Amino acid sequence: MQTIGVLGAGAWGTALAATAAKAGRDVRVWALESEVAEALSAGKGNPVYLPGIDLPAMQASSDMSILTSCEAILAVVPAQHARASFEKLAEHLSPGVPVLLCSKGIEKNTLSLMTDVVHETMPKATPAVLSGPSFAADVARGLPTAVTLACADEKLGQTLMQAIGRSAFRPYWSNDLIGAEIGGAVKNVLAIACGIVEGLELGKSAHAALISRGFAEMTRLAVAMGAQQQTLAGLCGLGDLVLTCSSTQSRNMSFGKALGQGRSAEDILAERNSVTEGVATAPALTELAAREGVAMPICYAVHEILAGQKNVDEAMTALLNRPFTHEGL
Ligand SMILES: NC(=O)c1ccc[n+]([C@@H]2O[C@H](COP(=O)([O-])OP(=O)(O)OC[C@H]3O[C@@H](n4cnc5c(N)ncnc54)[C@H](O)[C@@H]3O)[C@@H](O)[C@H]2O)c1
Ligand SMILES: O=P(O)(O)OC[C@H](O)CO
Known part of the structure; x- marks a missing residue:
């Protein structure tokens, strides 16, 4: 070739x-x-x-x-x-x-x-x-x-x-094509959430919790769509999630950080000539999760913020007040 x-x-x-x-x-x-x-x-x-x-x-x-x-x-x-x-x-x-x-x-x-x-x-x-x-x-x-x-x-x-x-x-x-695709798409939405946490200065413990619970969301959806669970633990899942959620070199993470600092999505995007994939993927992902009967509360919160249904503080409060539950997928 x-x-x-x-x-x-x-x-x-x-x-x-x-x-x-x-x-x-x-x-x-x-x-x-x-x-x-x-x-x-x-x-x-x-x-x-x-x-x-x-x-x-x-x-x-x-x-x-x-x-x-x-x-x-x-x-x-x-x-x-x-x-x-x-x-x-x-x-x-x-x-x-x-x-x-x-x-x-x-x-x-x-x-x-x-x-x-x-x-x-x-x-x-x-x-x-x-x-x-x-x-x-x-x-x-x-x-x-x-x-x-x-x-x-x-x-x-x-x-x-x-x-x-x-x-x-x-x-x-x-x-595992589906696992690789879902990992790449979902990590962008989760990176927006991580950026919001950084913009709100909620601390590294919240950041780590979000990566971990976000990983559970990503894996749940992928497995429901026919992916192998171990794919999501690899480079295209956890690997990319960790990278994208850890650096404002990521367009998705830096977009979320600016949202958390109080800027509007429209203003942030108007300054960019590059793509911030998580913005368009967030609403598609929440519809897909609903279709597959999978709970993805963090991704859903990002969608609610981008759709103007909640501000960042309201979305964060709603996430923190979800009922306590078991940790499994
Ligand atoms: N940049 C990265 O570090 C990186 C790494 C891995 C994956 N990706 C993914 O690669 C994809 C492309 O991102 P990028 O960073 O190369 O883009 P970019 O933000 O650097 O540039 C935007 C691209 O969109 C194209 N574009 C705009 N309007 C278009 C149209 N109507 N039809 C066709 N193309 C159009 C532009 O020509 C340009 O190539 C995204 O899905 C992104 O998630 C990016
Ligand atoms: O800049 P982002 O957020 O589009 O991320 C780029 C790559 O997908 C990182 O693997």
Whole structure:
């Protein structure tokens, strides 16, 4: 597998493209913005989404036909833009080509996971999932990172790992696509909650309690949807939850922190050109949890705050006054 296509040149798509290029692959990148495509092609990095980081030059275009003869595609557009992007990608894809889903979110309204969106828009493609604790800037700088690569077919999973992996970017194979997807989507909503706790200055004990009870919520939903419990204890679950809830380098965590400090969601988002996936995933997640009959009180509290149904103090008081219960999942 030599020719790798990357759909989306935000921070993460760019970091993954650079990693695959450093691993010796022939990389082709589709960028929405022509100025991003031009800068990447000219070896000037990505001044819009990864400013100040040196990257190898790679073929890039804002014309999606650049992805036509790629042997695998890394799909890295934000979750809410996946369906429209995949519908266009379908015109350029050969049957059976693996599509490695690298975004972390659930589609609003349809409640579709990204694998569902692939099945609906590109039924002949083979979906796989890449998820785990990995800030784009760390990966682009070549700092050590480990992620889950979930693919139903182990042989294809191994081929994908060889294609994009290197010593500083270590994929671990799993056959659990649903577990990897749910872990990545839920940790973003929980990171908003952790940010709120930090913004309210509720202390590190509350922070640890939230990570732990949030992990229980994530695992409950994933298992109800058919995932293996142990997947959530791995890189794409607990690993990513710990990373994202521990650093304001996370857009979701820093968004939550600003909410906790009293700013409005609209004001915070208006200042950003980057995506904060947990904002759109929160309402989808609470609907999904209701559909699956799973309790997710922390995620629900985030949804209530974002929907304007409660302010942060009211949501926190309601969480703290839930009945005492047993600790199991
Ligand atoms: N940045 C990270 O550290 C990181 C790490 C792992 C996973 N992810 C995930 O990767 C996905 C992409 O995030 P990112 O950080 O690369 O994005 P980003 O915030 O850096 O950039 C936003 C991206 O959205 C794209 N976009 C905006 N409108 C669009 C449209 N209408 N159609 C298609 N694309 C559109 C832009 O072109 C750009 O590529 C998200 O799901 C995110 O959760 C990000
Ligand atoms: O900046 P965030 O919050 O989108 O998180 C980035 C990655 O998903 C961390 O693994």
